[in-house]
Amino acid sequence: MLVSHQSLIWFNSPRFLRPFCSFSLLSPMASSSLVLPSVSLKHKVSIDALDSYPLRSSSSLCFGASKHGFRRLNLDKSRVSMSVSVGSSTAVDDALFADYKPTTAFLFPGQGAQAVGMGQEAQKVPAAAELYNKANEILGFDILDVCINGPKEKLDSTVLSQATIYVTSLAAIEILRARDGGQQIIDSVDVTCGLSLGEYTALAFAGAFSFEDGLKLVKLRGQAMQEAADASRGAMASIIGLDSDKVQQLCDAANEEVEEAEKVQIANYLCTGNYAVSGGVKGIEAVEAKAKSFKARMTVRLAVAGAFHTGFMIPALSKLESALAATQIRTPRIPVISNVDAQPHSDPDTIKKILARQVTSPVQWETTVKTLLSRGLGKSYELGPGKVIAGIVKRMDKTSPIENIMA
DSSP: OOOGGGGGTTSOOOOOOOOOOOOOOOOOOSSSSSSSSSOOOOOOOOHHHHHHSSSSOOOEOOOOOOSSSEOOOOOOOGGTTTTTTOOOOOOOOOTTTTOOOSSSSEEOOOOOOOOOOTTTTTGGGGHHHHHHHHHHHHHHSSSHHHHHHHOOOTTSSSHHHHHHHHHHHHHHHHHHHHSSSHHHHHHHOOEEEEEETTHHHHEEEEESSOOHHHHHHHHHHHHHHHHHTTTSSSSEEEEEEEOHHHHHHHHHHHTTTTGGGGOEEEEEEETTTEEEEEEEEHHHHHHHHGGGGTSSEEEEEESSSOOSSSGGGGGGGGHHHHHHHHHHHOOOOOOOTTTTOOOOOOOOHOOOOOOOHTTTOOOOOHHHHHHHTTOOOEEEEEESSSSSHHHHHHHOTTTOOOEOOOO
């Protein structure tokens, strides 16, 4: 989801996240007919099953507790024979992380955080620079050149911005790892989440899929969302200075004046006083015209291709569902909070279903951050371009420590 930096310029910056030490996992995907929000399955898979799980490639890049940056998982074929095997599916309890108690969190930005010049710091750290090289092979173009040189119009496109933010955010982890005490911080992270696109970054960090598979998904997601946006005239705007009830009333009033195909809804619940509305262009224009009468401080039209996180994105679902079905997703090693329901999920099939549903569902970021804080979150880190997430966290709790790790 795109977040306007303009709409957050008065916010202070924040910081967030931390991992879990006990891996419980896996299941090669099966059906795509699971019903959300959750699926309770019968048994958990122990850490021993991780070593027996059939991985796609011995050269996949995985983020985790490793002194030498990303880890290359190299498993003997003879070990792929224990409790999980190709073609079989071991059930994973989707409520595995239900009682998580966060102390340190990693937070990842979404579309809108990109800026020309990002990625330069990453070139000073070999492990971070290698991610861009790996991305070039997958994407078929020089992603670093787009990050550093733009132009802005090119970098801002949905197709490119999502991939560049994903790579730059993961590169920020390697920048952190390279500094004194960085590995200890990474090892301490016990929860992670990301704003819309950032959920994919969080899942990669948590080991749910490899860097390469995540990048392929993000590339396809951006393309599918762009195609859906091209098929209809949609827009988004941030409403500043109102609570969510007032913004809903504003949407209702605007919807009374437009046709069904132009109606709007709240698409991003960011924090009190900052909600993004999404829908038809005429509906957004009606919202902007009525905002002052509802005592909104201001509205900011977002530089996005379409009406994200609404039914306008339904055309993107089939391609995304197919790609997710073909991707190996594992149980994350730490809780990853979903944008759809602000809950952590551990069952791979449920995670796939939620990732597909995410593009048409409102982003529940406000509930996510409130829950983390209420459960005792100590410190957060925002990793990647921009300081939007830090601003949101500080807006919700000025005393909550958060640090930006930029690449």
